[in-house]
Amino acid sequence: MKKIKCILFFFVTLFLSAYLQQAYALTYKMAGGPSGGVFILYSKAIAKLAKNDRLGLKSSSSKGSIDNIEKVETGRVNFGIAYSGHLYQAINGKLKNNSKKYENIIAVGYLYGAPAQFGLKSDSKITSVKQMKGLKVSVGNKGSGAAATGELFFKEMGVWDKNDFVHYGYKQSIRDFIKDKLDGFWLFTGFPSPSVNKASEKKGLILIDTYLDAEPTGFFKTYPYFSKVVIPANTYKNVSKDTVTFEDSTILIVNKTIPEEIVYRITKVIFCDNGLKYLAKKHSSAKNLKKEDAIKGIVTPFHPGAIKYYKEIGVMK
Template identity: 40%
Template sequence: MSRLKSILLSAGCLAFVALLASPGDGLAAKSRLAFSGGPDGGTFQYFSNAISSRLSKNIPDVEVSNMASAGSVENLRRVNSGDADFGIVYAGDLFLGANGKLTNDTKKYTNVHSLAYLYGAPAHLVVLEDSGIKAVKELEGKRVAVGAAGSGAAASAQRYFTSLGLWDKMNVEYIGYSEAASSLGDKKIDAMWVFAGFPNSSIIQAAASNKIKLLSLVEAAKAAGFFQENPYYTEVTIPAGTYSGVDYDVQSVQDSAIWVAGKHVKEGVAYAALKDIFSDEGLAYMASVTKAARSMKVKDGNYGIVTPLHKGAAKFWKEKGLTLTSSQELK
């Protein structure tokens, strides 16, 4: 082979390799994104798994991997730093984090933008039927599991019980939902706090082998001024029959679970993600994965959001005819 032909062949091979590697020509490189979800047995994990799977399948050149997480606060920090691209964060944690008011954390998390309201997350305070505990105030001196350290559940528990003057009077244990359900049955703890959409699998687990009781939380919250101190919380009723043996309505408090994205996520990707998940097919798929997703509706897309929307989300919801509040507009 002549030297000239050898050079031309080598140049051709290099050009072909460059064509494959270039995201702008030929075969486009996939965008690999991370979705920070939640602990095993929690509603966050169902949502993050489902959304990650569907977006990877339906959005060209995008692959979304699901990440296990302690929950809301850890997700906020991961998305803010760019360690994750998507996450689920409670509206309360978003608001407090943006203003540097998280518990023992004055950092302002301003790189996290809201995409959509997913569902209302009510607090469940579970005890055994034969525990003798009938009211929240009776948890003084008791062993209470509040969720994993860094989770939204633990943060909400601290806000609630601090407001009631109980936080420093309980023996708080930072363990996840599934472990807490087992520990409750084994009487290693006296109560478990779950902050998730209902019905929740860990409480179903606890009720399957034990007679449980859910304590109502609203009366004590009102007496302590909890809603005035935390305006992003609202009242909610967990209907009778939601859990085995709990044949009465339970009055509780709830936060809103918000799908978020880092401000570094491209506008087009955020827009395409919302367009797919909030299509008729996407909503039907989400509802088939978890009952909590039945609350997802286009008309409620920006419900409960008190922080700025991502540019892609603002564009999407405006096209759907929703009016954005001043707090949702990105300054």
């Protein structure tokens, strides 16, 4: 009997080893974001960390948060970067013009806070969003988190129909802003943003205090996954005062069908000491990222593979 148990144990171990080797040999797909944004920087960095741990993970560009949620839900990609608020809306059937409840998508972990950054020309006399009238402003690509949140915000502020809001990606938005083809741009991304940096250095700009406009209206009671954040003075050239705005949590998401062991390994390479150091080198928004932040700002369920790692390091009980 003891000999039979040993033989069975050997074959089970052999089977699991072969299964894991096959899984690691696969190349998984991850959707990042538009060129010039922070999503794509994180996507590429995570793919690099995975490669260092013998995991195949290929990063690709996308329109952004909403696009990534759709792609992960349908299995066109396995992983993606999205906003916590959009994941919450998708799971609960509350996305704009879409009552479908997304059932195949789940959270892995927090990456960074993504603040709204609403820039106008440096000579603009506007100090409040509610003063906007007749302006041409880009809110990001259709399908992006920036565009979805921008439309939500400007409609709540009552100015959506009073201005010309267009859907350009970050690169075109900044290029047209510098060339005076746009009066302003709306980005939903970590700071300092390379795109906003470019606009501030080549054109000059002011940033609007979006939180101060929205707070008295009850905006943050209606959408509790947004929180207040301050972009410090001098983060960008000639922006010499603090900007009081709001942010959502940027998170890594995954299709539920991805094996627990794979998601465990991906989670581990991100939140181990070396992973956190590497992300901090790639973008300043990760400089203060800690293991304890892994579950921050996420109000939806986590993948079992992520839970396994978080319990190991004491982030979850």
